[in-house]
Amino acid sequence: SGIAWKIACDPVGSRVLEKVFGYSREEDLVALAERFTGQFVALARERFGSHALEALLAVGGEILADGREGGSNVENMCLHIADEVIVALGELIKDTIGTH
Secondary structure, eight states, X not given: OHHHHHHXXXXXXXXXXXXXXXXXXXXXXXXXXXXXXXXXXXXXXXXXXXXXXXXXXXXXXXXXXXTOTTHXXXXXXXXXHHHHHHTTHHHHHHOTTTTO
């Protein structure tokens, strides 16, 4: 959504979003991620958006590592993000922002 995108790409909004991801329940994390469907590659190329995307994946990884309930939805979320990003991996590796 446009509002989620603006928040993720804003210097302060990105930091807030990173914290929100960390405190979100699994179903809320997945719902937040769905707001960026189709935009994960563009988000990876944004200076602050890339930090939000990194935080989203880090929290998803923690949930999966802990074996928490709701993990299958989070696993699907991570796989969906990977599916979107993998097609642009060659470009992202060369991108100064997308590489971190």
